[in-house]
Amino acid sequence: MADTTAENTQTTIVSDDMDLLRFATAGSVDDGKSTLIGRLLLDSKSIFEDQLEAVETSSQAKGYDYTDLALLTDGLRSEREQGITIDVAYRYFATPNRKFIIADTPGHIQYTRNMVTGASTADLGLVLVDARQGLTEQSRRHAVLLSLLRVPHLVLAINKMDLVDYSQETYEKIHQEFKQFATKLNIPDLEVIPISALKGDNVVDRSEHMSWYSGPTLLHHLEHVHVASDRDLMDTRFPVQYVVRPKSDEFHDYRGYAGQVAGGVLKPGDEVVVLPSGMTSTIESIDLFDQQLDEAFPPMSVTVRLADDVDVSRGDMIARVKNAPTPAQDIDAMICWMTNKPLQPRQKLAIKHTTRTGRAMVKDLQYRLDVNTLHRDQDTQELGLNEIGRVTLRTTVPLLCDPYSKNRTTGSFILIDEQTGVTVGAGMINSGS
Known part of the structure; x- marks a missing residue:
């Protein structure tokens, strides 16, 4: 040094x-x-x-x-x-x-x-x-x-x-x-x-x-x-990133769900619901490499095992039964546009929210925000490079989201050009229904 x-x-x-x-x-x-x-x-x-x-x-x-x-x-x-x-x-x-x-x-x-x-x-x-x-x-x-x-x-x-x-x-x-x-x-x-x-x-x-x-x-x-x-330690949110199924005789019965805790605290014995299926179970163990944890909280990356053999895959979310996000397909959000080709109403894009992917259409461009004066231009017809505006999206898959003000992980998403695979927008969710 x-x-x-x-x-x-x-x-x-x-x-x-x-x-x-x-x-x-x-x-x-x-x-x-x-x-x-x-x-x-x-x-x-x-x-x-x-x-x-x-x-x-x-x-x-x-x-x-x-x-x-x-x-x-x-x-x-x-x-x-x-x-x-x-x-x-x-x-x-x-x-x-x-x-x-x-x-x-x-x-x-x-x-x-x-x-x-x-x-x-x-x-x-x-x-x-x-x-x-x-x-x-x-x-x-x-x-x-x-x-x-x-x-x-x-x-x-x-x-x-x-x-x-x-x-x-x-x-x-x-x-x-x-x-x-x-x-x-x-x-x-x-x-x-x-x-x-x-x-x-x-x-x-x-x-x-x-x-x-x-x-x-x-x-x-x-x-x-x-x-x-x-960090939000009240609302349990665990987006599933990967299903762990080791191909070895020693762990042939092992089935775990890996991801990063986005909110709340997970503990063995907690009753949880898997979204969007709605199936319920309890947490059998929380694993980190070769050790079992008493709890997990943001932003820890862990593997969760459930007591019941329920269908869970990448893009699903594990939450508390009585405190789960409501799946939403109509999304009200602020967008930062990141490419030269402007964002326009009726435009179709790919969307990635936590570990869930789908497609989205821009239903409405409500206004463009002037970040210098905080003026809202409601007459705008498009968002250009580096501009920020409020939009309404319609998604093909339900997003398991929270308002961005409540949880910055489950309240954010990115928009992707399907032809080029380039990230063209970053969004902050106000509400979803």
Whole structure:
């Protein structure tokens, strides 16, 4: 790892049962998203020596008098040449307190679809703003998208404070402006932190230049933000991904149903219903590799065995008898359109919801949402690339869904072009019937 000979080198012990935080960066171009992630990786000792040497060599070749940490995340050649982030870059690191998965998402408006992809599974959204520029249209745009995606925690990182002489007045002005804007959005938890990604102020270590700031550093907040209660632990949802039937004499009677728990808590002895058939049974055991578990909860991937020999296949869902989703074929949803060919009413597409696939027709395009002003254009006839709108779909198979506001897994889906197999849309369900 980087700086392995330094006296302050910290050995990070990663265990399988450590808590995991997924967070996505967002904001305008050149606000320093990639540099911030590079700083987090560097100061948390999560970079290999050869990686750091390559970045230092590249920075010197460009004539920089500093290490360009953005090169650690801008992996595509076109990104390095243009100095921008195009695709979503995923990075992984850990501290003694928590494991992290970072999605570095693009800032350009034409890559909104990439930003939506990166933020769709995030527990926390990190919006950067340049302290010199303040809130921009793209900063507001990404805050709106994070709100639409129901990302439960948001951090506004006011970056490049070193370029405004660490001014408290600048920080307070941007803080108050964003708080006023956030009242229009659904943001349950907001933290505002002044930082300098290039210098390292308030990223991992507390800044000596901003004694007026008494809040947490960015890493401290990321390590301690509470995310366990964000998951739906009330409504049991277990989409079946695969039927496990080992072809061996030792396990010739074994029949299990593998998948990822999308909601609630599963325990042996629970009475459950298999949808859409409606057959009931009880959970005999919950298996994880060679061990049996006392319970399973989101986002654990396990194999469930039932006491009765009922017909279960991929695309089915196991739920509680008295708390099961209602199968729906008329779907009201928000759509982010991801391809050049526009979405139009009467269009037919393939749909994938959890582990279930089918076909869908666009019955109605209700409105296009302007994510800058939140204006609803009800006269629109189509959705173009990177645009978001509200639609009504009719599916050929019933979807076992919940509202997206209640469960982000069973409340989301993707739309696929049947001719090319390309994902053309991502949806968030409002309701189904």
